[in-house]
Amino acid sequence: MTISRVAIIGLGLIGGSIGLAVRENLPDVATTGWDADADVRARATERGLVGTVCDTVADAVAEADLVILCVPVGAMGYAAQAIAPHIRPGTIVSDVGSSKRSVGDALRAALPEAVVIPAHPVAGTEKSGPDAGFPELFRHRWCIVTPPAGAPQDAVDAVSDFWEGLGAKVEIMEPDHHDLVLAVTSHIPHLIAYTIVGTASDLEDVTRGEVIKYSAGGFRDFTRIAASNPTMWRDVFLSNRDAVLEVLGRFTEDLSLLQRAIRNGDGDTLFDLFERTRAIRRSIIEEGQDDARPDFGRKDH
Amino acid sequence: MTISRVAIIGLGLIGGSIGLAVRENLPDVATTGWDADADVRARATERGLVGTVCDTVADAVAEADLVILCVPVGAMGYAAQAIAPHIRPGTIVSDVGSSKRSVGDALRAALPEAVVIPAHPVAGTEKSGPDAGFPELFRHRWCIVTPPAGAPQDAVDAVSDFWEGLGAKVEIMEPDHHDLVLAVTSHIPHLIAYTIVGTASDLEDVTRGEVIKYSAGGFRDFTRIAASNPTMWRDVFLSNRDAVLEVLGRFTEDLSLLQRAIRNGDGDTLFDLFERTRAIRRSIIEEGQDDARPDFGRKDH
Numbered sequence: 001m002t003i004s005r006v007a008i009i010g011l012g013l014i015g016g017s018i019g020l021a022v023r024e025n026l027p028d029v030a031t032t033g034w035d036a037d038a039d040v041r042a043r044a045t046e047r048g049l050v051g052t053v054c055d056t057v058a059d060a061v062a063e064a065d066l067v068i069l070c071v072p073v074g075a076m077g078y079a080a081q082a083i084a085p086h087i088r089p090g091t092i093v094s095d096v097g098s099s100k101r102s103v104g105d106a107l108r109a110a111l112p113e114a115v116v117i118p119a120h121p122v123a124g125t126e127k128s129g130p131d132a133g134f135p136e137l138f139r140h141r142w143c144i145v146t147p148p149a150g151a152p153q154d155a156v157d158a159v160s161d162f163w164e165g166l167g168a169k170v171e172i173m174e175p176d177h178h179d180l181v182l183a184v185t186s187h188i189p190h191l192i193a194y195t196i197v198g199t200a201s202d203l204e205d206v207t208r209g210e211v212i213k214y215s216a217g218g219f220r221d222f223t224r225i226a227a228s229n230p231t232m233w234r235d236v237f238l239s240n241r242d243a244v245l246e247v248l249g250r251f252t253e254d255l256s257l258l259q260r261a262i263r264n265g266d267g268d269t270l271f272d273l274f275e276r277t278r279a280i281r282r283s284i285i286e287e288g289q290d291d292a293r294p295d296f297g298r299k300d301h
Numbered sequence: 302m303t304i305s306r307v308a309i310i311g312l313g314l315i316g317g318s319i320g321l322a323v324r325e326n327l328p329d330v331a332t333t334g335w336d337a338d339a340d341v342r343a344r345a346t347e348r349g350l351v352g353t354v355c356d357t358v359a360d361a362v363a364e365a366d367l368v369i370l371c372v373p374v375g376a377m378g379y380a381a382q383a384i385a386p387h388i389r390p391g392t393i394v395s396d397v398g399s400s401k402r403s404v405g406d407a408l409r410a411a412l413p414e415a416v417v418i419p420a421h422p423v424a425g426t427e428k429s430g431p432d433a434g435f436p437e438l439f440r441h442r443w444c445i446v447t448p449p450a451g452a453p454q455d456a457v458d459a460v461s462d463f464w465e466g467l468g469a470k471v472e473i474m475e476p477d478h479h480d481l482v483l484a485v486t487s488h489i490p491h492l493i494a495y496t497i498v499g500t501a502s503d504l505e506d507v508t509r510g511e512v513i514k515y516s517a518g519g520f521r522d523f524t525r526i527a528a529s530n531p532t533m534w535r536d537v538f539l540s541n542r543d544a545v546l547e548v549l550g551r552f553t554e555d556l557s558l559l560q561r562a563i564r565n566g567d568g569d570t571l572f573d574l575f576e577r578t579r580a581i582r583r584s585i586i587e588e589g590q591d592d593a594r595p596d597f598g599r600k601d602h
Binding site (some may be wrong): 124278 | 328332423424425442443450455472478482486488489490492493494495496497498499500501502506507509511512513515516517518519521522523524525526529532534535536538539542545546548552556559560563564566568571572574575576577578579584585588594602
């Protein structure tokens with residue numbers, strides 16, 4: 001099964017980066033695209049995010065072998081319904097959503113004639129919109145493919161090959177397991193970052209100017225991910241509720257233990273945890289999932 | 302009042318960076334140094350972190366106009382007692398600790414004949430030890446000076462000028478206010494980062510390998526600060542207990558509200574917070590306290 005025409009629905013950070021990455025890495029693959037927002041379509045045309053930015057979703061998907069829905073998780077069902085009348089039977093429909101059980105269910109319900117192969121490229125920045133994409137976004141990053149039970153192997157392979165063609169490393173996973181792993185590695189970190197940035201800006205005795213001024217002490221690491229797309233993240237938390245609440249419960253238990261250790265002056269409990277977490281950082285650097293330079297190679301100003 | 306001889310006690314990331322920064326920016330100022338660890342002294346000599354690495358703390362401080370204690374907050378009182386018999390009356394003694402009320406009290410108790418002017422350069426990396434320092438660490442970063450009531454103005458000016466000479470921007474602050482501001486901007490972010498990294502590594506259903514593999518989804522931003530020096534951070538939490546527990550209480554209240562919003566499917570509450578936190582990120586970038594490039598300019602691999 002060969003993918004020669006890809007339709008990208010939603011031309012923000014991820015959709016735009018896919019289009020640019022296809023042009024750079026898979027020059028024989030034709031791309032069409034559509035976005036519900038006419039301004040985004042205009043900007044996508046100017047930047048050349050895909051080969052053809054279509055005026056209607058029908059035109060964008062009519063000839064595609066593979067349709068990739070790059071919209072917030074809460075809009076996936078609607079996007080699927082919008083393309084349903086216009087795709088050919090047997091078209092592969094995939095997505096890039098950060099939660100996979102609910103999205104997979106929504107896509108299969110809306111698209112009974114399509115071959116649904118959900119996927120999640122674990123890559124992004126805090127930027128969003130049609131100006132945010134760049135072709136290297138997926139390079140050396142993982143893309144998790146979560147085929148439903150009984151999915152045809154050739155379609156799974158086609159989606160996997162496509163992502164590898166863009167420079168990603170592919171992993172096949174059960175949707176439920178994906179949702180738990182991502183709750184830990186992505187969703188809860190985002191929730192915590194949003195919370196602490198909000199807490200800091202609400203304090204009466206510390207001004208917002210002071211928070212900003214002294215953010216180099218650690219706070220700024222949280223603000224980056226707390227600047228991510230609000231719609232996307234609202235939808236992620238609502239759609240992956242069970243796994244998020246499960247991991248959040250563990251986190252708050254652990255935090256209570258440290259709170260008590262601080263109150264009681266129990267330095268050993270603090271030290272033991274702080275020593276242990278260093279090893280994980282080391283492994284992430286060794287795996288090539290981050291940069292070891294001080295401050296990630298940030299400039300001084 | 303002119304500083305011409307500076308003694309640096311403790312030759313890790315901060316002490317070593319001060320020594321290197323003096324050589325680069327204030328070539329007329331002589332530096333001596335000492336560390337309680339003989340291996341650190343040997344490595345400091347090899348790297349030339351200060352002009353003279355002394356064999357005894359007495360030699361290091363005997364001629365100094367300014368002694369800077371660069372040891373973990375919990376060791377400040379001991380370091381002060383160690384230098385007390387060897388400094389000249391009127392010597393300025395400063396430090397670099399991340400909490401200022403308790404450190405200021407400890408230094409003044411141990412050094413009645415010295416002029417104590419505590420300070421806190423808000424700069425650092427997750428690295429520690431005599432190999433970690435570099436001369437640009439303080440450039441364009443804030444250094445908060447917290448003179449006790451009645452401190453002589455010429456000594457405050459001398460410490461401020463010294464830090465400005467190393468490229469830092471200086472702010473004068475009350476010690477208690479410093480401790481609250483830093484609890485928000487630095488101590489709580491570190492505590493949360495340590496906690497979530499610990500939580501993630503303790504889950505039964507998600508392997509540590511998976512956590513590491515998919516850390517690019519947000520988790521890795523936390524691991525950087527959770528790799529910081531465990532002794533230093535244990536001491537920070539114990540010495541700044543009241544402010545840390547105060548801010549932590551606010552944070553857990555705010556987190557509970559979001560937890561309930563997720564449980565109830567209340568997307569508006571989530572969206573409103575996520576939208577608000579973006580503005581803070583924008584201000585940090587505008588203030589030059591971080592780098593706006595995607596992923597802070599991290600390399601792909």
